[in-house]
Amino acid sequence: MITLENVSFAYEPGRPVLDGISFHIAPGEAVGLIGANGAGKSTLMKVLLGLEKAEGRVMVGGEELTKESLPRVRRKLGFVLQNSDNQMFMPTVYEDMVFGPMNYGLSREEADRRVDAVLEKLGLEALKHRHNHRISGGEKRMAAIATVLAMEPEAVLMDEPTSALDPFNRRLVINTIRELGQTRVITSHDLDMILDTCSRVILLSGGRIAADGPTEEILRDKALLEAHRMELPLRWQG
Amino acid sequence: MDKMDRALRELGQMDELAAGDSPVHRLSPWVKLLVTLGYIIAVVSFDKYALSGLLPLILYPLLVSQLSGVSLILGLRKLRLVLPLVLAVGIFNPFLDRAPLLYLGSLPVSGGVVSMLTLLLKGLLSLLASFLLVATTPIDSLCAGLRKLRVPQTMVTLLLLTYRYVGVMMEELAVMSRAYHLRAPGQKGIHYKAWGSFLGQLLLRSMDRAGELYASMRLRGFHGEFYYAPSRPCGGRDLAWLLLWLGAFALLRLVDLGALLGGLLRL
Numbered sequence A: 001m002i003t004l005e006n007v008s009f010a011y012e013p014g015r016p017v018l019d020g021i022s023f024h025i026a027p028g029e030a031v032g033l034i035g036a037n038g039a040g041k042s043t044l045m046k047v048l049l050g051l052e053k054a055e056g057r058v059m060v061g062g063e064e065l066t067k068e069s070l071p072r073v074r075r076k077l078g079f080v081l082q083n084s085d086n087q088m089f090m091p092t093v094y095e096d097m098v099f100g101p102m103n104y105g106l107s108r109e110e111a112d113r114r115v116d117a118v119l120e121k122l123g124l125e126a127l128k129h130r131h132n133h134r135i136s137g138g139e140k141r142m143a144a145i146a147t148v149l150a151m152e153p154e155a156v157l158m159d160e161p162t163s164a165l166d167p168f169n170r171r172l173v174i175n176t177i178r179e180l181g182q183t184r185v186i187t188s189h190d191l192d193m194i195l196d197t198c199s200r201v202i203l204l205s206g207g208r209i210a211a212d213g214p215t216e217e218i219l220r221d222k223a224l225l226e227a228h229r230m231e232l233p234l235r236w237q238g
Numbered sequence B: 001m002d003k004m005d006r007a008l009r010e011l012g013q014m015d016e017l018a019a020g021d022s023p024v025h026r027l028s029p030w031v032k033l034l035v036t037l038g039y040i041i042a043v044v045s046f047d048k049y050a051l052s053g054l055l056p057l058i059l060y061p062l063l064v065s066q067l068s069g070v071s072l073i074l075g076l077r078k079l080r081l082v083l084p085l086v087l088a089v090g091i092f093n094p095f096l097d098r099a100p101l102l103y104l105g106s107l108p109v110s111g112g113v114v115s116m117l118t119l120l121l122k123g124l125l126s127l128l129a130s131f132l133l134v135a136t137t138p139i140d141s142l143c144a145g146l147r148k149l150r151v152p153q154t155m156v157t158l159l160l161l162t163y164r165y166v167g168v169m170m171e172e173l174a175v176m177s178r179a180y181h182l183r184a185p186g187q188k189g190i191h192y193k194a195w196g197s198f199l200g201q202l203l204l205r206s207m208d209r210a211g212e213l214y215a216s217m218r219l220r221g222f223h224g225e226f227y228y229a230p231s232r233p234c235g236g237r238d239l240a241w242l243l244l245w246l247g248a249f250a251l252l253r254l255v256d257l258g259a260l261l262g263g264l265l266r267l
Ligand SMILES: Nc1ncnc2c1ncn2[C@@H]1O[C@H](COP(=O)(O)OP(=O)(O)OP(=O)(O)O)[C@@H](O)[C@H]1O
Pocket: A011, A012, A017, A035, A036, A037, A038, A039, A040, A041, A042, A043, A044
């Protein structure tokens, strides 16, 4: 579903943030992208979405990411931003949720049906007609996830989906991610969440891939994690 | 700071007003746009001494306010920042144009005073009409309406993004000034030495955020068209509203109803 070949990227010349990244993610796979602050996780997502232009090859759904293919590639991807305030831009949650589907040519009735289905699945019916500037940070995160799911993308990218959530909503997000059939790429510092949702982990450090393998294997490797400024998941700490 | 918070809340309040429900809210946005435009053209095109002819046009904001439940007092409060500007434009007229134009009883009133009042009223009425439009039409529907009136896509997108950008910038300003005052307790305002870096930061931060917002729109398939704004088909009610008001404006513009009534009273 997603393939990167030797991808490099720098915001400023001479200071690479991504440095020769290659990996392949199969359809339906759930991959956790981990690494310390500033490791380049968010940047990698921006490159995947074509928001930043990198060197090397990016393939999504069998199609190379180029200027021409960008609209088609983006249509396959759904992105939950690290900061939900920047994701929700319509006055109400409902309007934000129909925004994507209707831009992609769905009728209002179809869009409405999708919105209701997603809200019901996430148990968020009460949020539907709330104003975006009146809901709490956690509610906004849930709503942001809902807007992305309403687009029914082939792959979902989530940047820190559980930060700022209370334990109940965190659990809700984890269960939601687990049940998704789509390809998933999730960044987080919440390694317990990664453990619950992803079968594979890619560890970024200094713009390179420091490790790539089964979640259990990597997240149990105390020496590896500590070498890259991280700690064991909470449940495995002393 | 609470001043910032209040300003923020006011911006959100416009969104909420616009999301309300009333016969006026339910009208098609482009009809409302046309009527507002017609109204402003009628108001502005009056002669600079035509105070009496202008007076009956007050009916429009009064009636729309009644029908929509949006209070004009609230409008005046929101316009308080712009109104002094209107005042400033006309303030010198009484000094420049001293020839008596009419007599109130035996008191001569100079042309300058009349033209100042006329200008003030023109500004006030145009602003109120615009306020009522924005308060009864969500910004996205408004943009969709503009597109329907063939306003170029780039301009409409710019308008929409500006509206959002102002909101984002004010949020950033609120966060930053709170952070500043937590570390400068008891200080009034922001010390002038910090202005430069404060403004620079504000600009960078809000540009970053606005960039992300726009990216988030593009990622959801936005290419400058407004498919998603609630578009109701234009019905008989919309057409009636359009024709009635445009007719009324034309009539009031051509016939000096105020002077006519004044004349009747004098008889
Ligand atoms: N717009 C930008 N311009 C210049 N440098 C940037 C920009 N955005 C990020 N960087 C730098 O790129 C590096 C990687 O940033 P990135 O946001 O991808 O990290 P991250 O892994 O997502 O970190 P976090 O865990 O804190 O979210 C950092 O050193 C950061 O300072």
